[in-house]
Amino acid sequence: xxxxxxxxxxxxxxxxxxxxxxxxxxxxxxxxxxxxxxxxxxxxxxxxxxxxxxxxxxxxxxxxxxxxxxxxxxxxxxxxxxxxxxxxxxxxxxxxxxxxxxxxxxxxxxxxxxxxxxxxxxxxxxxxxxxxxxxxxxxxxxxxxxxxxxxxxxxxxxxxxxxxxxxxxxxxxxxxxxxxxxxxxxxxxxxxxxxxxxxxxxxxxxxxxxxxxxxxxxxxxxxxxxxxxxxxxxxxxxxxxxxxxxxxxxxxxxxxxxxxxxxxxxxxxxxxxxxxxxxxxxxxxxxxxxxxxxxxxxxxxxxxxxxxxxxxxxxxxxxxxxxxxxxxxxxxxxxxxxxxxxxxxxxxxxxxxxxxxxxxxxxxxxxxxxxxxxxxxxxxxxxxxxxxxxx
Ligand SMILES: Cc1cc2nc3c(=O)[nH]c(=O)nc-3n(C[C@H](O)[C@H](O)[C@H](O)COP(=O)(O)OP(=O)(O)OC[C@H]3O[C@@H](n4cnc5c(N)ncnc54)[C@H](O)[C@@H]3O)c2cc1C
Numbered sequence: 001x002x003x004x005x006x007x008x009x010x011x012x013x014x015x016x017x018x019x020x021x022x023x024x025x026x027x028x029x030x031x032x033x034x035x036x037x038x039x040x041x042x043x044x045x046x047x048x049x050x051x052x053x054x055x056x057x058x059x060x061x062x063x064x065x066x067x068x069x070x071x072x073x074x075x076x077x078x079x080x081x082x083x084x085x086x087x088x089x090x091x092x093x094x095x096x097x098x099x100x101x102x103x104x105x106x107x108x109x110x111x112x113x114x115x116x117x118x119x120x121x122x123x124x125x126x127x128x129x130x131x132x133x134x135x136x137x138x139x140x141x142x143x144x145x146x147x148x149x150x151x152x153x154x155x156x157x158x159x160x161x162x163x164x165x166x167x168x169x170x171x172x173x174x175x176x177x178x179x180x181x182x183x184x185x186x187x188x189x190x191x192x193x194x195x196x197x198x199x200x201x202x203x204x205x206x207x208x209x210x211x212x213x214x215x216x217x218x219x220x221x222x223x224x225x226x227x228x229x230x231x232x233x234x235x236x237x238x239x240x241x242x243x244x245x246x247x248x249x250x251x252x253x254x255x256x257x258x259x260x261x262x263x264x265x266x267x268x269x270x271x272x273x274x275x276x277x278x279x280x281x282x283x284x285x286x287x288x289x290x291x292x293x294x295x296x297x298x299x300x301x302x303x304x305x306x307x308x309x310x311x312x313x314x315x316x317x318x319x320x321x322x323x324x325x326x327x328x329x330x331x332x333x334x335x336x337x338x339x340x341x342x343x344x345x346x347x348x349x350x351x352x353x354x355x356x357x358x359x360x361x362x363x364x365x366x367x368x369x370x371x372x373x374x375x376x377x378x379x380x381x382x383x384x385x386x387x388x389x390x391x
Contacts, residue, residue: 002294002297002298004297004301005301005305006069006073007069010067010069010070010073013070013073014073014077017051017073017074017077018077018081020045020046020049020051021077021078021081021083022081024042024045024046024049025042025045025046025078025081025083025086026081026082026083028042029082029083029085029086029207032085032086032207033085033206033207034206035207036199036201036206036207036209037162037163037199037207037208037209038085038086038087038163038207038208038209040118040121040163042086042088042118043088043091043118043119043121043163044117044118044119045118046088046118047116047117047118047119048117048118050063051074052088052091052092052115052116052117052118053091053092053093053096053112053115053116054070054071054074054092055070055071055092055093055096055097056096056100056112056116060108060109060112060113060116061112061113061116061117062116066308067308068245068304068307068308069304069308071089071092071093071246071249072249072304074088074089074092075089075246075249075250075253076249076250076253077253078250079250079253079254079257080253080256080257082257082349082352084205084250084254084356085204085205085206085207085208085356086207086208087159087160087205087207087208089246089250090122090123090124090159090160091115091121091122091123091160093242093246094124094239094242094243094246095122095123095124095168096112096115096122097239097242098124098168098184098226098235098239099111099112099115099226100112101235101238101239102184102226102227102235103186103226103227106223107186107223107224107226111166111186114165115166119165120165120166121160121163121164121165121166122160122164122165122166122167122168123158123159123160123161123163123164123166123167123168124158124167124168124170125155125158125161125167125168125169125170125213126138126155126170126236127155127156127157127158128140128153128154128155128156129154129156132157133365133366133368133369135170135233135236136179136180136233137179138153138170138171138172138182139153139172140152140153140154140155140169140170140171140172140215141153141171141172141173142171142172142173142183142185142220143173143175144173144229147221147222148219148220148221148222149173149183149185149219149220149222149225150217150218150219150220151169151171151185151187151193151215151217151218151219151220152215152216152217152218153171153215154197154212154213154214154215155169155212155213155215156200156212156213157200157210157363158210158211158212158213159208159209159210160208160209161196161199161209161210161211161212161213162196162199162209162211163209164189165188165189166186166187166188166189167186167187167188167194167213168184168185168186168187168226169184169185169187169213169215170182170183170184170232170233170236171183171185171232173229173230173232174230180233181230181233182230182231182232182233182236183225183226183229183230183231183232184225184226184227184232184235184236185220185224185225185226186220186224186225186226187215187218187220187224188224191218191219191220192217192218192219193215193216193217193218193219194213194214194215194218195213195214195215195216196211196212196213196214197211197212197213197214198211198212199211200212202359203355203358203359204352204355204356204357204358204359205356205359240314240317240364240365241307241312241313241314241316241317242307242312242317243364244317244318244320244321244364244365244370245300245303245304245307245312245317245320245321247321247324247325247360247364248300248303248317248320248321248323248324248325249300249304249324251321251324251325251327251328251357251360252293252296252297252300252324252327252328254328254332254353254356254357254360255289255293255296255324255327255328255330255331255332256293256297257349257353258328258331258332258335258350258353258354258357259286259289259290259293259331259335261335261348261349261350261353262286262331262334262335262338262339262350263277263286265338265339265342265348265350266282266286266338269339269340269342276338282338285334285338286338289327289330289331289334292327292330293327293331296320296323296324296327299319299320299323300320300324303316303317303320314373315373315374315377318365318370318373318374319370319374321364321365321370322367322370322371322374324360325360325361325367326361326367328357328360329357329358329360329361332350332353332354332356332357333354335350335353335354336350336351336354339351372384
């Protein structure tokens with residue numbers, strides 16, 4: 001029997017958040033999907049109720065409780081409620097911590113309270129048309145002047161790209177062209193030369209705005225440099241273990257939902273006079289997946305516990321990301337198969353589970369990149385096909 005460890009307070013937090021989702025978020029998801037973007041109100045409503053950014057200190061409006069399990073609850077519940085494409089976690093826990101981790105007091109005081117309340121929405125922009133897995137290949141660049149940097153370039157596939165008020169933009173900043181010399185800039189809505197391109201149409205996660213961003217001679221004040229110039233690449237790598245843990249928690253919850261939806265369906269649907277659940281093929285498939293889900297949950301919960309005491313390694317986070325994202329895709333695939341034709345229809349939620357799942361093995365570091373990280377750990381750098389310092 002899988003034992004999961006949450007405190008009484010966390011159980012109450014889960015109940016309250018679940019109710020919040022049911023009333024304030026879930027009823028709007030379909031119209032947000034049609035619009036291709038979540039209404040900004042969603043962030044404000046979550047902010048009002050204290051569910052948006054729970055981790056910052058009380059002085060910034062947060063709960064000041066660093067226990068990752070609160071975040072785990074938010075991600076699990078949001079995903080299980082089929083609201084993963086609200087993308088609150090990208091704002092709250094993936095991008096938000098960059099401010100406290102690398103930002104100065106003045107930046108935190110100016111920006112964090114609005115992020116906690118939901119008035120300001122966050123995004124992070126690394127990927128470019130010619131640079132995804134290979135971040136060092138980016139072309140976006142900034143040149144230093146007396147009181148500002150001049151930023152030029154473009155980014156693509158940026159989550160919350162249309163809604164974002166503050167975008168952390170990674171750009172090359174070395175006049176000598178060292179590919180790993182990057183700086184992170186806090187680019188704000190309204191800065192001259194900062195423009196949004198298309199809100200891109202996607203296979204899944206339809207409510208989430210994924211956009212192109214353009215920077216044409218954007219004058220970024222020095223006060224908007226995040227951390228030290230030149231250390232951006234290192235900062236991005238530092239956040240990756242946490243980012244992959246966030247991902248793993250969500251992918252697993254999505255996989256769990258697909259399994260539950262399928263279990264319910266196969267008990268109701270009949271063929272040859274019997275429920276689909278009565279066929280041994282169905283039972284064996286579901287039994288295999290049930291086992292894999294429980295194993296994955298135990299590993300992810302262990303990663304959360306390790307993260308809470310500062311001991312989650314990049315390699316374990318990569319294993320968690322790899323296993324859960326692949327499992328999410330697999331459970332959705334089996335789920336659609338066991339639904340038959342119904343599984344291909346929009347009106348059956350398993351269909352969306354399938355199209356939403358595929359991106360999990362690609363972003364936040366693809367499965368191939370995760371395998372490089374894991375094999376580098378047991379083989380060492382000598383066996384790498386080329387000099388990879390990017391992951
Ligand atoms: C919905 C969505 C949201 C996103 N949100 C954001 C965001 O908010 N911010 C942001 O910056 N980016 C975002 N991205 C971009 C995402 O992180 C990249 O798409 C991802 O990193 C992969 O990069 P790529 O698309 O350039 O693929 P590529 O890097 O071109 O990879 C193509 C294929 O080659 C494989 N490959 C690459 N290198 C190797 C190697 N060394 N060995 C073996 N195989 C390799 C990859 O695994 C993949 O299968 C988002 C993407 C999507 C689709």
